[in-house]
Amino acid sequence: MPEMETVVGLEVHVELITGTKLFCGCSTAFGADPNTNVCPVCLGLPGGTLPVLNKRAAEFTIKAAQALNCKISEMLTFDRKNYFYADLPKGYQISQFFYPMGTNGDVEINIDGETKRIGIQQIHLEEDTGKLLHIGTIISSPSSRVDFNRAGVPLIEIVTKPDIRSAEEARLFLQRLRSILRYLEISDCKMEEGSMRCDANISIRVKGGDNLGDKTELKNMNSFRSVYKGIEFEVARQKQVIKEGGMVAPETRHWDESKGITKAMRSKFVSADYRCFPDPNLPPLDITKEWLETIKAELPELPAARFKRFLLEYQLPVYDAEVLTNSKELSDFYEVTLTYFNDPKTVSNWVMGELLRLLNAASLEIEKCNIRPEALAKLLKMIDKNTISGKIAKTVFEEMFESGEDPEVIVKQRGLVQISDENALEDIIFQVLENNPKSVEDYHKGKKKAMGHLVGQVMKETKGKANPQKVNEILKNKLDN
Amino acid sequence: MKISNSEIGNAAWDARVKLTPGEVEHLLDCSQKILQELNLVQKDNLDSIKATFFGHEQPGSLREDIITDSLPLAKVLANSLYADEFCFHVPKIIEE
Amino acid sequence: MDFYKIPSQKLAGQVREDPALLDEIFAMLSHFHNEVEDLNIFILFDPENIQKEMTFLKEKIAKGKSLSLAGVPVSLEDNICTENIATTCGSKMLSTYKPPFNSWASEKLQEAGAILAGKTNLEEFGVGCRGNSSFYGAAKNPWDQQRIAGKGAAAAVSTLMLPLSIATDTIGELRQAASYCGVIGFRPTYGRVSRRGVIEYASSMAQLGIISRKTSDLAAALEIISGPDPQDPTSLKGEVPSYRASLQNEEKVFKIAVPDNWDQAPGMEKDVKECFLEQLHNLTAGRVQVEYIPLRYFHKAYLAAAVISAAEAFSNLANYDGVRFGYRGEGKSLQDMYIKSRSEGFSSKLKQFLTFGALVSSGKHYEDYFLKSQRMRTRIKNELADCLERYDLLLTPTTPFTAPLAKPDTEPDQLADPALFYTAAASLAGLPALTFPLYTSVKRPAGLQFMGKAGDEASLLQISALLEERGISLSFPNPGSIK
Known part of the structure; x- marks a missing residue:
């Protein structure tokens, strides 16, 4: 045939x-x-x-x-x-x-x-x-x-x-x-x-x-x-x-x-x-x-043109550009966010990741979403300045999605500010090392995985607020010396 | 072109009316005559000219998209003997 | 008081001065209505409603409103919608229909203070002029009750009962009826009068027209019902000329053309022919010049009009499905219900007309019937436009014959009715036309039909006034002797 x-x-x-x-x-x-x-x-x-x-x-x-x-x-x-x-x-x-x-x-x-x-x-x-x-x-x-x-x-x-x-x-x-x-x-x-x-x-x-x-x-x-x-x-x-x-x-x-x-x-x-x-x-x-001509002058930028522009102007991967530009509202949201926080890939990750996930779960249209681009940008700035960790930011984001509250207010009210102060962290790490001699021993025997366990314990103690980079630094320093 | 009885029958169905055989016969006769008369006008090369479908040449008009009052429901249904409090009724339609 | 002798505007003045006159007008209408009852002029004559309107009018007069037709009784044809008042179109299909809205014309007349005297009888849905399809029986001709009036509207004015009536003219029905009844019948330019609220059967030709005995009444009524209506997409834009003022022009010279083959209509009556020739001779004097001209397509207009009107009617009347209004037949299935409703609700004549409409617009015949007719229409339109560029008016008889004898319902009609031989062209071309009454030697009326340029109603009114002035005066049938 x-x-x-x-x-x-x-x-x-x-x-x-x-x-x-x-x-x-x-x-x-x-x-x-x-x-x-x-x-x-x-x-x-x-x-x-x-x-x-x-x-x-x-x-x-x-x-x-x-x-x-x-x-x-x-x-x-x-x-x-x-x-x-x-x-x-x-x-x-x-x-x-x-x-x-x-x-x-x-x-x-x-x-x-x-x-x-x-x-x-x-x-x-x-x-x-x-x-x-x-x-x-x-x-x-x-x-x-x-x-x-x-x-x-x-x-x-x-x-x-x-x-x-x-x-x-x-x-x-x-x-x-x-x-x-x-x-x-x-x-x-x-x-x-x-x-x-x-x-x-x-x-x-x-x-x-x-x-x-x-x-x-x-x-x-x-x-x-x-x-x-x-x-x-x-x-x-x-x-x-x-x-x-x-x-x-x-x-x-x-x-x-x-x-x-x-x-x-x-x-x-x-x-x-x-x-x-x-x-x-x-x-x-x-x-x-x-x-x-009057009507044509009112035509907005259409998805195909916007897609191409997103590739060029923001250097986004094809997939990101495609998903974002498929919806006018979503790409509008994206671009407005960029005017406050100009990091195209990071914003894209958040819009396509967290935002779409929550919208889909709630079967909500973006126009009806509690989160406005300014608020998302604010949140991203807090991560950027190490005020909060990326992980904490996701929790804050969920709460913003629920209540529409300002991220700074949420972080303040719930005391979610990241602990980057080395003295404070050293105290906590000292405690964790005291309480986990087995892990310390394992580490010294060469089991590098034990390090992860210890970091986890520090995060647990700080309710996730410890600056993970700093924790790693200090821990490594202590264990190796 | 000749017109057939069945064409008249189809046309009657398409107009959703029932004609008696006598009516079909008469209509066939009349339709045929008119067609013949129209055929006499053939020589004037009508094909090349534009048809006139409208009563005058004034262009159509446009309306702004502004909502006006609809009819009150009671008035909508007043002229129908086959309606409930909201809808008109028709014999049951089963699609598919 | 002989109200029928008083020009409408003068009567309106008197009523405004003395609203008590309305009671006399009411008595006159009731009296006349009894006198003419046998003629079957009205489908609805409702004294209670007339009194209601008169009471309402008295209030308006008291408020000092300017009402140019105050108290003037005017009838509307029964295919012109009147809110909450039965509007039947002379059909069993709509015998119970009460529109939830008014027509433009009924609104305008009411605003001007006119009294709705009744709803006049017509051929079913206004199609044709043969007196054999109204569900309420034919309106009879006041000159000879064995003959048809064509429209109750024409008979009403002919009997002197009313000075004015409003009716539809699609392929010339109004002009034919006016000619049969010996009155003035006027069809304005297409679009001059809004079709809003008019139940018409062929939208590219239908117009509301006026029937009267006096040119001045006609001009006054035309001014009232003309005008741009944003709710009618074909309504003529721009200002309406002052028709009454145009009647003041008494200097105008008329160049009139007559088609050289004017007497070629099938079934032309000898008396009509002679009478027309005689009038042609009489006309040619003073301000009027008449010339014969050749027209190639004019005499084919009635064929094209028959085809086009039927095709449009097939579509225009497709809303009669027994669902939202109108007669409904019992059917098990939807299609069965349609067939029953339409077959039982429409007359035999209308069913054939609609079938013919379906035939000429069918895929197979669209080209040879419908499209060809619309192309002939272009030729006719161009031909008339050319002629009317050189002449003020085009003149023909209105109908080839005087009012036909009433015939039994069973006798079939010709679909291309020779009665529309002269009237179809103006309808196809959207031109204004006027029929002026003549009297044949057989003592039955006929008519002179004048056609004017699109938008030039004034010339038609002027020629009508001129003929009136020349004393081609009419002796109307005396209502007292009708029986």
Whole structure:
């Protein structure tokens, strides 16, 4: 059998964080009671359907298109995609079918130490649909309930070219995409909450050749992990079908997270004739050069550029730069800390080590973290000046994380100042040597390990506050003389 | 191009209406006639010109992103006979 | 008091002076309504609501508000939303619908002190003008009850009951109905009057228009309901001209073009043709010059309009799904419920129209029907623009025939109705148009249709005033003798 390769294209839907819906002034706030953020426009009431475009939503989409290196359409237009479904109030969705906001862009991902470009076919702006709820379980429920709060919330859809070759590339692409959109501050991109959704078109072909079957569209992957697992499973399934001499059927499949398998879906998504045509209520609007330039001027430094800058400017290892720049908030935190304590590698170690560890353990976003960059810098300065030991600093850091208290205050209140005073240390060491004759003997017999035990004892006596360097020095001196 | 009975049937389904055989017949006849008439305009090389989809040439307008009042829930649900205290009801939908 | 003889603005002045007149107006409306009940003009005539509005108006007058239409009774077509007042679109589908909001037009009229006299009957969802699809039966023609009015709005003004009514004109329905009923029918430039709160079926053509017997009433009402509305994305920006002031211009010379093949409409009635020719002859005097010009696409407009309006209607009416409002049929599955709701809630005629709309916009026929029609639309628009650069107005008959006989519901319509042969072009091109009543030798009204440049409503009002002045005066059917 010739070598096979996986071909994946992603369709990613992302909700924009505007205050209001795409075509009416209803709030987009999450978590309101059902049908309380609706009006005649987004409910599609007779006589109430005139849409007026949200300027911010348009600008967010242009921003995203610019950040994804797309060619931006010269005209802002909208089309109706017509179909009947319970979550679609007007019987059509307003979308950009004929002239997507951006086309032909790309996103860089770093895989196995190399940079790869994933092509972006298009990015366009459209309305979200409402939501179906069920009474009791799906099976026992006599009817479905519909909540239109999400109907009309602005969504951007990003469609990649079929450039993705593995589940890992898909995951990396999505992460990079999320990172870019969050840098732009246009979406919070939470897959678990549905503000970022991803479908995958998957097929298998002979390497560089023709497809060996039709592609399947995989839906219902609600986390980065499930995108990875879903694609992995589907690729394996298709390879198996081909291996057994079968053909992959063109169909929509559903990722079942609990069972870890994909299943064919029923008819709703059978390719329909959407009869797209320009929405006569929304005349085209010129996207002028001036408008584009104004928006472009507001673009922040994006993850790829920041990554490169971190390598050059701070001499960080690739891994550090990658982890730090993946999140705008994290890299902002990092850089602000540097303005107070300019030791890039040390700060990176602390941010990537202690800070991320505690954030992950508490499932907390960095914006909501108690520790501010100034405080971290203060702590690092105390280590630098030998006021506290690195080990004590970790304890202080944990307390800062809990309470948000100033590190100096914590150190003072708990008497954690490092003991560097040689006289004080000599007294304690004298005691320890007295109390541990066996270790002293072992040391003299050549068991250098005994030294460690003695240092440990000193630290124990001082509750960890002894300056370890000094302790070593004095101990060695005493034992050897 | 000829129009078939089944095309009319598909179109009726897509418009979610049910037509009688007589209605289908009549519609087929009318549609055919209009298409023939339109075909007579062929010679004027329409393909090269831009279609007009809008009522005028005034550009579209934009709105600032400012929240306005939504409808009170009671008014939202007032015109539906199939609703509970918050939601509209539709026949059970089972996806997958 | 013969209120119908008094120009609306004068009446408003009198009401402001003496609000007690409102009681007389109320009595007049009730009397008229009884007289014309057989004509099936109104879907809703609610004396209680009229009295409520009048009480409210008296308070406003007492507060010294400037109300240019104080006490003037005006009807709205029943596809124009009125808050908490049934708005049915002449359809079983919406027979119980009460909008939770007002339309722009109803707000503006109320602000000006007008009294909502009732909601007038229309073809289901305002589609066409054949008198066979309203769930409430056809509105009858005051000149001949065997014939259709086309719209209750036109009949209401024709009977003298109301000086003004507001209705929709999509592919020319308002102008056709006005022509059938012998009154002035006016369609403004597309976007001049906000469509907010109007349940229309083809968004690229629908406009609110006005029906009246007097040009001055028309101008006054137009000023009230025109204007930029930030909530209608197609609403024309910029200031609204003073239409009443434009009527003061009595020096203007009119250069008028008539298409040389003006009499090519299918089903052209001999009387209409003769009457039109006669008027053409009469017109050409003094300030008016008429010339024939060739137009290549004008006579195809009704085909393009039939296709485009159906395609848009297919989409515009897709919100009737039985979920949030409107008639709902029982169905086990969602799709089944859609089919039942729409098949039972819509008339046979509308179902066919929507199916035709789905057909012409389908993937297979998008190019040969829909796109081609939209390209023809460009040609028509350019052709009219060229013509109106050289002439002030373009003139044709309004309809090829006088009011058709009412026919049974079962008789199918032509989808490309010859009734819109003359009216479709202005709708496609978004131009303002006005129909002025004529009388044929068979003693039934017909109409002269004038089309103007986009934004130039004034010329249409001026020609209307000129014709009025020349005494092509109208003897309206006497409401007392209608029965």
